[in-house]
Amino acid sequence: MPQNHLTAIESGLIRSSATINNQVTTDDALLVDERGFSYLRGLAGLPEAENIVSYGYQRGQETIRIGTYAGLISLPGGAVLEVLPKIFEAQTTDPEMHRPARTALLRMLRHLPDCPFRTLTDAHLVATQLPLWNVFVLAFLDALTIVARQGLQTAYQTIESNQPFVRGRLQPARHLRENLVHAERLAVAYDALTMDVPPNRVLKSALLHVLPRVGTLQLETRLYQLLAILHDVPPSENLLADLRAIQTLNRLFNRYTPALGWAELLLTGRAFGPRTGATSALSLLFPMQRIFEEYVAHGFRAFWPEGEVTTQESSAHLVETHGGLPKFRLRPDVLVRQANQTLVFDTKWKTIDGINPQRQYGIDSADLYQLFAYGKKYGAGDVFLVYPSNAIFRQPLDVFGYDPTMRLHVLPFDLTKPLREEVETVWKYVSGICP
Secondary structure, eight states: OOOTTEEETTTTEEEEGOOSSSSSSSTTTEEOOOOHHHHHHHHHHHHHGGGTTEEEEETEEEEEEEEEEEEEEEEGGGGGGEEEEOOOEEEEEOOOHHHHHHHHHHHHTTTTSGGGGGGGGHHHTTHHHSHHHHHHHHHHHHHHHOOOHHHOOOEEEEEEEESSSSSSSSSSSHHHHHHHTTTEEEEEEEEEESSSSSSHHHHHHHHHHHHHGGHHHHHHHHHHHHHTTTTTTTTSHHHHHHHHHHGGGGGGGGGGGGHHHHHHHHOOOTTSSSSOOSSSOOOOOOOOHHHHHHHHHHHHHHSSSSTTTHHHHHOEEEEEETTTTEEEEOOSSSSETTTTTEEEEEEEEOOOOOOGGGGGGGOOOHHHHHHHOOOOOOOOSHHHHHHHHTTOOOOOOOOOEETTEEEEEEEOTTTTOHHHHHHHHHHHHHHHHHO
């Protein structure tokens, strides 16, 4: 693991190493240097960071807590803090224990709609000896290599210059303004075929941006090779303008789409995190609830028997009429309509204690009320809460009977296994309980 990469676990604690003598504190808090801790403390004070990064005191020590988010936070000095989903009970400094969580996160990110993560391949998923940032860089380099092998795209650009002869179009107003005492020069504008276009400049800028941040010889070698190919392309002088320009490219640049998607993400992190404003440091953190919902919903759409599944349906309302109109849409994550029954599934990113019925297994009563409303309004006899599995929640809980007509099932979903396999496990369970 590169020295400038740190790894924390979702909902974990972070403390300053300046106040701790031991490498790991008794509660497994991650230690960062004072500069990084001060930076995180500053982030925690911003409105954009609410529920994402929080600051307080625990056991008399200043403590930063990461919310239920996973992804990357840039730290001062080029360091990167990666936050992995909590699929194990405790934070650990063992790199081998990080690999399953990193693989699970990459597997879930691949099914987020409208983002470059959809181009992650199986080869990227198994490259979990690398930190997340380097996996993203690797995916960017793979996409850019395809573009480079096909040849960089050129386009006609209008160039204004002073020439000793007429080339293209004479510009009288600029000529009088700039060449009044230079009779030997003419102000002209002409179109030239060039590689100096916004898409190529963005790609060059992304290469230069990630070069000092990867920390591995193999990736640095590939970066230098691609920089050599883009040698004649300058980096962006106005990155925001170039990023706006690549949103309206013509079809000649369609093959650039995957590489440009990764370049924009690595340069700005924009559009995929909880905020898209000034706090770019937080923009590569992803809300685990949303990621889990999208992942499970994709699995149902892709691998459940065809024609039975709808996701995020909102045809029912909690209140049938108020002022002549229905109110409060009910939007379960997954609806399965079979010939003789309707099944409702809702996914929750929470930790369930599968061996502690005295404390209601850690299930939030609000989740039970929500599923009861879904079942009644959508006419479902069986409703299902799907939670990520953990060491003490590997098997479905005993069935909850709402009333004689409706039952609640609480199911684990193993993120360390392939999506198809887990959806098939759910399908087999449903087939066994439903005639």
